Amino acid sequence: DRPSSTLLLDDLDARTLGALIAFYEHRVFVNGVLLGINSFDQFGVELGKEMAKAAEKGGQTFDPSTDDLIKRAFG
Secondary structure: OOOOOOOOOOOOOOOHHHHHHHHHHHHHHHHHHHHOOOOOHHHHHHHHHHHHHHHHHOOOOOOOOHHHHHHHHHH
């Protein structure tokens, strides 16, 4: 069980997307400061790329609530 956030938007325009990106970038920065790590260093970026590639390949299982959110978002 991991905490998660779900955002459901009626419309995704440039302003909303920019606000979401700024929100998550700020969140990453603040968490890094609190933990004493550089969230934007190359090692973290490379790890994120590896994790994203693994997720794209599929075969990953999710809990039922995440499956429902994926179905709702992508049909």
